[in-house]
Amino acid sequence: MGFFDRNREDLLRRGYSPDRLPPGQYFTDRFPVLHVGDVPASDLSTWDLRLFGAVAQERRLSWDELRALPETSVECDIHCVTKWTKLDTRWSGVRFRDVMALVDVDPAADTVIAHAEGDYTANVPLAVMLDDDVVLASGYDGAPLAAEHGGPLRLLVPKRYFWKSAKWLRGLEWRIGDAPGFWERNGYHNDAKPFLEQRYWGD
Ligand SMILES: Nc1nc2c(c(=O)[nH]1)N[C@H]1C(S)=C(S)[C@@H](COP(=O)(O)O)O[C@H]1N2
Ligand SMILES: [Mo]
Numbered sequence: 001m002g003f004f005d006r007n008r009e010d011l012l013r014r015g016y017s018p019d020r021l022p023p024g025q026y027f028t029d030r031f032p033v034l035h036v037g038d039v040p041a042s043d044l045s046t047w048d049l050r051l052f053g054a055v056a057q058e059r060r061l062s063w064d065e066l067r068a069l070p071e072t073s074v075e076c077d078i079h080c081v082t083k084w085t086k087l088d089t090r091w092s093g094v095r096f097r098d099v100m101a102l103v104d105v106d107p108a109a110d111t112v113i114a115h116a117e118g119d120y121t122a123n124v125p126l127a128v129m130l131d132d133d134v135v136l137a138s139g140y141d142g143a144p145l146a147a148e149h150g151g152p153l154r155l156l157v158p159k160r161y162f163w164k165s166a167k168w169l170r171g172l173e174w175r176i177g178d179a180p181g182f183w184e185r186n187g188y189h190n191d192a193k194p195f196l197e198q199r200y201w202g203d
Contacts, residue, residue: 056104
Protein backbone atom coordinates (compact mmCIF):
# COMPACT_ATOMS: atom_id res chain seq x y z
CA MET A 1 0.00 0.00 0.00
CA GLY A 2 1.35 3.42 -0.91
CA PHE A 3 1.62 6.60 1.12
CA PHE A 4 -1.72 8.07 0.02
CA ASP A 5 -3.69 4.90 0.81
CA ARG A 6 -2.07 4.60 4.24
CA ASN A 7 -2.84 8.25 4.90
CA ARG A 8 -6.49 7.72 4.00
CA GLU A 9 -6.63 4.74 6.39
CA ASP A 10 -5.18 6.92 9.17
CA LEU A 11 -7.90 9.44 8.50
CA LEU A 12 -10.61 6.78 8.84
CA ARG A 13 -9.02 5.47 12.03
CA ARG A 14 -9.30 8.94 13.49
CA GLY A 15 -13.01 8.91 12.75
CA TYR A 16 -13.03 11.34 9.87
CA SER A 17 -15.13 10.81 6.81
CA PRO A 18 -12.86 10.19 3.80
CA ASP A 19 -15.03 12.73 1.96
CA ARG A 20 -13.14 15.45 3.82
CA LEU A 21 -10.04 14.81 1.70
CA PRO A 22 -10.14 16.15 -1.87
CA PRO A 23 -8.78 13.85 -4.59
CA GLY A 24 -4.99 13.61 -4.66
CA GLN A 25 -4.54 15.20 -1.20
CA TYR A 26 -3.13 13.76 2.04
CA PHE A 27 -3.83 15.12 5.49
CA THR A 28 -1.17 16.35 7.87
CA ASP A 29 -1.15 17.68 11.44
CA ARG A 30 1.71 19.99 10.59
CA PHE A 31 1.17 23.52 9.35
CA PRO A 32 3.68 23.97 6.53
CA VAL A 33 4.86 27.49 5.71
CA LEU A 34 4.85 28.23 2.00
CA HIS A 35 5.42 31.45 0.14
CA VAL A 36 7.57 33.22 -2.40
CA GLY A 37 10.06 35.75 -1.02
CA ASP A 38 10.67 36.77 2.58
CA VAL A 39 8.24 37.33 5.44
CA PRO A 40 7.62 41.10 5.32
CA ALA A 41 8.02 43.27 8.39
CA SER A 42 4.90 45.19 9.39
CA ASP A 43 4.21 48.13 11.63
CA LEU A 44 0.57 48.33 12.73
CA SER A 45 0.82 52.07 13.38
CA THR A 46 1.33 52.72 9.65
CA TRP A 47 -0.33 49.59 8.26
CA ASP A 48 -3.43 50.07 6.13
CA LEU A 49 -5.77 48.11 3.91
CA ARG A 50 -6.55 49.79 0.59
CA LEU A 51 -10.05 49.27 -0.82
CA PHE A 52 -10.01 50.30 -4.47
CA GLY A 53 -10.90 49.58 -8.10
CA ALA A 54 -14.55 49.58 -9.16
CA VAL A 55 -15.68 51.61 -6.14
CA ALA A 56 -17.18 55.12 -6.04
CA GLN A 57 -14.47 56.27 -3.69
CA GLU A 58 -11.25 54.53 -2.73
CA ARG A 59 -10.71 54.06 0.98
CA ARG A 60 -7.88 53.05 3.31
CA LEU A 61 -8.66 51.30 6.59
CA SER A 62 -6.25 51.61 9.49
CA TRP A 63 -5.60 48.58 11.70
CA ASP A 64 -7.91 49.99 14.39
CA GLU A 65 -10.69 50.67 11.89
CA LEU A 66 -10.44 47.13 10.61
CA ARG A 67 -10.43 45.60 14.08
CA ALA A 68 -13.49 47.66 15.06
CA LEU A 69 -15.58 45.58 12.64
CA PRO A 70 -17.49 42.58 14.03
CA GLU A 71 -15.18 39.67 14.79
CA THR A 72 -16.13 36.27 13.47
CA SER A 73 -14.58 32.84 13.62
CA VAL A 74 -14.34 30.15 10.97
CA GLU A 75 -13.42 26.50 11.29
CA CYS A 76 -12.41 24.94 8.01
CA ASP A 77 -10.10 22.59 6.17
CA ILE A 78 -7.29 24.03 4.07
CA HIS A 79 -5.93 22.43 0.92
CA CYS A 80 -2.60 23.32 -0.62
CA VAL A 81 -1.99 22.52 -4.27
CA THR A 82 1.26 20.79 -3.23
CA LYS A 83 -1.11 18.12 -1.85
CA TRP A 84 -1.26 18.68 1.89
CA THR A 85 -4.57 19.23 3.64
CA LYS A 86 -5.00 20.41 7.19
CA LEU A 87 -8.34 19.64 8.85
CA ASP A 88 -10.29 21.68 11.40
CA THR A 89 -8.21 24.84 11.33
CA ARG A 90 -9.62 27.66 13.48
CA TRP A 91 -9.40 31.26 12.36
CA SER A 92 -10.76 34.59 13.52
CA GLY A 93 -11.11 37.89 11.75
CA VAL A 94 -13.64 39.99 9.91
CA ARG A 95 -15.87 38.87 7.11
CA PHE A 96 -15.00 40.10 3.64
CA ARG A 97 -18.56 41.25 3.18
CA ASP A 98 -18.43 43.46 6.26
CA VAL A 99 -15.41 45.19 4.76
CA MET A 100 -17.09 45.48 1.38
CA ALA A 101 -20.02 47.28 3.03
CA LEU A 102 -17.66 50.20 3.75
CA VAL A 103 -17.26 51.08 0.07
CA ASP A 104 -19.76 51.75 -2.67
CA VAL A 105 -18.98 48.96 -5.15
CA ASP A 106 -20.03 49.18 -8.80
CA PRO A 107 -22.89 46.69 -9.27
CA ALA A 108 -21.11 45.39 -12.38
CA ALA A 109 -18.06 44.23 -10.36
CA ASP A 110 -17.65 40.45 -10.50
CA THR A 111 -14.05 39.86 -9.36
CA VAL A 112 -11.89 40.67 -6.37
CA ILE A 113 -8.12 40.83 -6.53
CA ALA A 114 -6.35 40.34 -3.21
CA HIS A 115 -3.14 42.37 -3.09
CA ALA A 116 -0.47 41.24 -0.68
CA GLU A 117 2.69 42.95 0.48
CA GLY A 118 5.15 42.79 -2.43
CA ASP A 119 3.79 41.68 -5.79
CA TYR A 120 1.64 38.72 -4.76
CA THR A 121 -1.95 38.82 -5.98
CA ALA A 122 -4.83 36.35 -6.21
CA ASN A 123 -8.13 36.64 -8.07
CA VAL A 124 -11.40 35.31 -6.64
CA PRO A 125 -14.94 35.69 -8.03
CA LEU A 126 -16.90 38.24 -6.01
CA ALA A 127 -19.70 35.69 -5.52
CA VAL A 128 -17.25 33.36 -3.75
CA MET A 129 -15.85 36.17 -1.62
CA LEU A 130 -19.34 36.92 -0.29
CA ASP A 131 -19.62 33.49 1.35
CA ASP A 132 -19.87 33.35 5.16
CA ASP A 133 -16.54 31.56 5.45
CA VAL A 134 -14.42 34.15 3.64
CA VAL A 135 -12.59 36.22 6.22
CA LEU A 136 -9.70 38.59 6.54
CA ALA A 137 -8.00 36.63 9.28
CA SER A 138 -5.90 38.11 12.07
CA GLY A 139 -6.15 35.19 14.47
CA TYR A 140 -5.31 31.50 14.27
CA ASP A 141 -6.10 28.87 16.90
CA GLY A 142 -6.83 31.41 19.60
CA ALA A 143 -3.70 33.53 19.12
CA PRO A 144 -2.68 36.39 16.82
CA LEU A 145 -1.84 35.07 13.37
CA ALA A 146 1.92 34.46 13.16
CA ALA A 147 3.86 36.51 10.63
CA GLU A 148 5.04 33.38 8.80
CA HIS A 149 1.39 32.41 8.21
CA GLY A 150 0.45 35.86 6.92
CA GLY A 151 0.08 38.01 10.03
CA PRO A 152 -1.02 40.63 10.75
CA LEU A 153 -3.74 39.93 8.17
CA ARG A 154 -4.36 37.31 5.53
CA LEU A 155 -7.22 36.40 3.30
CA LEU A 156 -8.90 33.05 3.93
CA VAL A 157 -10.92 31.46 1.12
CA PRO A 158 -11.54 27.92 2.42
CA LYS A 159 -13.32 26.59 -0.67
CA ARG A 160 -10.34 27.18 -2.97
CA TYR A 161 -6.77 25.88 -2.99
CA PHE A 162 -4.79 27.74 -0.38
CA TRP A 163 -2.76 29.86 -2.81
CA LYS A 164 -5.88 32.07 -3.18
CA SER A 165 -5.61 32.87 0.54
CA ALA A 166 -3.12 35.71 0.21
CA LYS A 167 -0.89 36.26 3.23
CA TRP A 168 0.10 39.81 4.32
CA LEU A 169 -3.00 41.28 2.75
CA ARG A 170 -2.76 45.03 2.05
CA GLY A 171 -5.43 45.68 -0.57
CA LEU A 172 -8.71 44.55 -2.03
CA GLU A 173 -9.50 45.56 -5.59
CA TRP A 174 -12.95 45.18 -7.10
CA ARG A 175 -12.97 44.60 -10.86
CA ILE A 176 -15.41 44.38 -13.71
CA GLY A 177 -14.00 41.33 -15.47
CA ASP A 178 -11.54 38.71 -14.28
CA ALA A 179 -7.75 39.02 -14.30
CA PRO A 180 -5.29 36.29 -13.25
CA GLY A 181 -3.22 36.71 -10.10
CA PHE A 182 0.37 35.66 -9.41
CA TRP A 183 0.00 31.86 -9.56
CA GLU A 184 -2.83 31.98 -12.07
CA ARG A 185 -0.39 33.63 -14.50
CA ASN A 186 2.21 30.99 -13.67
CA GLY A 187 0.44 27.76 -14.52
CA TYR A 188 -2.09 27.32 -11.73
CA HIS A 189 -5.79 26.87 -12.49
CA ASN A 190 -7.91 30.02 -12.45
CA ASP A 191 -10.79 28.51 -10.43
CA ALA A 192 -8.80 26.31 -8.04
CA LYS A 193 -11.56 24.12 -6.62
CA PRO A 194 -9.89 21.32 -4.62
CA PHE A 195 -12.74 18.83 -4.94
CA LEU A 196 -12.60 19.18 -8.74
CA GLU A 197 -8.80 18.92 -8.55
CA GLN A 198 -8.34 22.13 -10.52
CA ARG A 199 -4.60 22.41 -9.91
CA TYR A 200 -3.04 23.50 -13.18
CA TRP A 201 -4.02 25.07 -16.48
CA GLY A 202 -6.02 22.51 -18.41
CA ASP A 203 -7.05 20.38 -15.39
N1 LIG B 1 1.51 36.89 0.00
C1 LIG B 1 1.54 35.57 -0.24
N2 LIG B 1 0.48 34.84 0.09
C2 LIG B 1 0.48 33.51 -0.15
C3 LIG B 1 1.57 32.88 -0.78
C4 LIG B 1 2.67 33.70 -1.14
O1 LIG B 1 3.67 33.24 -1.72
N3 LIG B 1 2.63 35.05 -0.84
N4 LIG B 1 1.55 31.51 -1.00
C5 LIG B 1 0.24 30.86 -1.03
C6 LIG B 1 0.33 29.42 -0.96
S1 LIG B 1 0.82 28.61 -2.38
C7 LIG B 1 -0.05 28.72 0.13
S2 LIG B 1 -0.11 27.02 0.14
C8 LIG B 1 -0.40 29.40 1.38
C9 LIG B 1 0.46 28.88 2.50
O2 LIG B 1 0.08 29.46 3.72
P1 LIG B 1 0.84 29.02 5.04
O3 LIG B 1 2.29 29.35 4.84
O4 LIG B 1 0.19 29.77 6.14
O5 LIG B 1 0.64 27.53 5.16
O6 LIG B 1 -0.24 30.80 1.30
C10 LIG B 1 -0.66 31.36 0.09
N5 LIG B 1 -0.61 32.78 0.21
MO1 LIG C 1 0.22 26.35 -2.02
